[in-house]
Amino acid sequence: MFYKTTVKDHIRVSPELFGVSTKEAVIKMIKKKYDGYISPEIGIVIDVSDVKKIEDGTVIPGDGASFYSSEFELVTYKPEMQEVVLGRIKDITDFGAFINIGPIEGMIHVSQTMDDFVSFGKDGVLNGKESKRSLKGGDRCRARMIAVSFKDVNNPKLGLTMRQPWLGKFEWMEEDKNKPKKAK
Numbered sequence: 001m002f003y004k005t006t007v008k009d010h011i012r013v014s015p016e017l018f019g020v021s022t023k024e025a026v027i028k029m030i031k032k033k034y035d036g037y038i039s040p041e042i043g044i045v046i047d048v049s050d051v052k053k054i055e056d057g058t059v060i061p062g063d064g065a066s067f068y069s070s071e072f073e074l075v076t077y078k079p080e081m082q083e084v085v086l087g088r089i090k091d092i093t094d095f096g097a098f099i100n101i102g103p104i105e106g107m108i109h110v111s112q113t114m115d116d117f118v119s120f121g122k123d124g125v126l127n128g129k130e131s132k133r134s135l136k137g138g139d140r141c142r143a144r145m146i147a148v149s150f151k152d153v154n155n156p157k158l159g160l161t162m163r164q165p166w167l168g169k170f171e172w173m174e175e176d177k178n179k180p181k182k183a184k
Contacts, residue, residue, distance in 0.1 A: 001080050005042050008071045015064050026054050026068055040150040043078030044103045077103045079158050083145045089137050094120040097135055106158030115163055133172055140170050
């Protein structure tokens with residue numbers, strides 16, 4: 001889920017930025033500090049959307065830089081359990097598929113790709129034995145988040161499934177929608 005998150009922090013502005021406006025210098029340093037930042041609390045930082053407050057700067061002896069207590073908004077992505085996401089298959093392996101869901105990628109284990117016996121083809125495609133469905137790199141899919149781990153903060157792990165109604169490759173959903181309904 002994407003969020004706007006308000007953060008308060010002391011931002012160090014190096015002396016070479018003293019010639020530009022304080023707001024411009026603080027924004028530049030916030031972007032530098034938070035670019036690629038990942039934490040379990042706020043998720044993955046995408047960008048700085050607004051600086052709400054910048055207090056007077058303080059120079060620390062021996063450093064030469066100025067520190068500004070600031071309040072700013074970050075656009076973040078925080079993966080959440082049971083969240084339905086749209087993405088594109090980036091890579092296929094014999095154990096599953098990697099899906100790009102924007103600022104991060106997740107993994108769909110081979111057992112979670114479809115309701116069928118799935119085999120890995122020599123051409124890098126996952127094939128369903130009875131359904132004759134296939135999944136390959138570049139396919140657009142809808143999946144549900146079933147595991148989120150920030151154990152390694154620099155490399156969060158996301159597990160997804162496509163084995164539920166209205167999930168999977170877009171073409172599969174169209175096929176399912178157009179199938180005649182079974183009589184009870």
